Amino acid sequence: MSAPTAVLFDVPGPRARARNTVAGAVTLAVVLALLGVIVWRLAATGQLDARVWEWVLYENVQLAILDGLVKTLQAFATGAVLALALGALLALGRLSDHRPLRSACSGFVELFRAVPLVVLMFLFYYGLPSAGVTVSTFVAVVLGLMLYNGAVLAEVFRAGVLAVPRGQSEAAYALGMRKSGVMRFVLLPQAVRSMLPSIVSQLVVLLKDTALGFLITYPELLFQAQFLGSNASLGSPLIPVALVVAAIYITLCLLLSALANWLERRSRRNPAVIAIAIERPDDA
């Protein structure tokens, strides 16, 4: 971002420098004031007292949070694997030469991209029992994650395959490969390499979406946070627990985001990877 940024303003002269210093000081003051108000309110409402932070030391509480973390990661891992598989299948379907298959897959993708993930999870967990099928919260969360992110990933994969230069598939056909061979040995490997950063960013979205499991009482991190936070014998430390849980989520997501950025930088260095500028699918 440095190049386009630097284009927007001249090298500051003495007056601009003074103005920038003032603007910087004002920004800093506003940020500090906001932080100050938050800390003041935290202290004034007793959220910084030792009493509501005692739970950090209790082994049971630590284990409960660890259990929540494991449940979050379980939902993430299962959901990610299934979403990737579903995404690949749907992408293949949308790229197929057979029209019925193509339109069916397109319809499926459009449908599950339009329905909010929360509604999907509610459907599986609260809705299916009316039809006589009962699923566990874990299954409801994973199914929702799979269908929604699978639909999004299908678009990513498809964009990646379409971005491979046509000469590649033409050359493969000229060598006598079949459709499946062209896809498996020529198009997909190149597509996956160029789409890897986008795929990992979508996995960050998936990780964040596991927190929706809280709304259908799947015992993941946020659910544990509410459970511990309403425990009167610990002093109802809702805000302290929420702060700790937020730190855990942010760390996990930052690690994954860092992986995505690293992959992107690496692929930019490598001339063998097709340079394509496709929107990273990180729209919330």
Next chain:
Amino acid sequence: MDVLFGNLGEFLTRFGGTIALFVCSAIASLILGVVLAAMRVSPVPAMRATGTVYVTLLRNTPLTLVLFFFALGFTKLFFYLPFFLLAVIGLSLYTAAFVCETVRGGISTVSEGQAEAARALGFGFTQTLTLVVLPQAVRSVMPPLTSVQIALLKNTTVAAGFSVFEAGGFYRAVNERGGSTLVALLWVALGFIVLVIPLTVLQRRLEKRWSVSR
């Protein structure tokens, strides 16, 4: 059908709530997002740092956690606000981070000559940005910006998990009257599809009409 028509008033009121929540949050998030984007490209290091930290934090926090804080923690810490306002604040703060990144991406698509010409005319940073670069940047990112707003529309359902005024909570009302939860939720899903379609059409229209020929 009975589930829908027996509770039509309820259904429409709740979707009205969804739309109100969406419109308020969309406007607030667009304004805040553009301001953040301007901060992130400004000549003042403190502003750039603030913007970066804000975007990094909010983009890597689950929306559920943001709304969890606003629904359960805000009143404890500060003062009472109706949940609708809290939901608008939470959704706007979260979505603004994505709007900021999209607009910033748009700023980098505007060719350098534009900003250079503006500077040659004696424009300062604010003028260059608001009169020359941003108008072109926003036009070029209309499609992804609409995607962000469509995501916001769907994200309003997360608020339903904490309160009842919104479409996502329709199934509970139906359930209390002994109707089928499954059917109620299917109607809610259909309602969202119906809401998303016009936005997608608008997105395609804007893409065609506003695309800048460079």
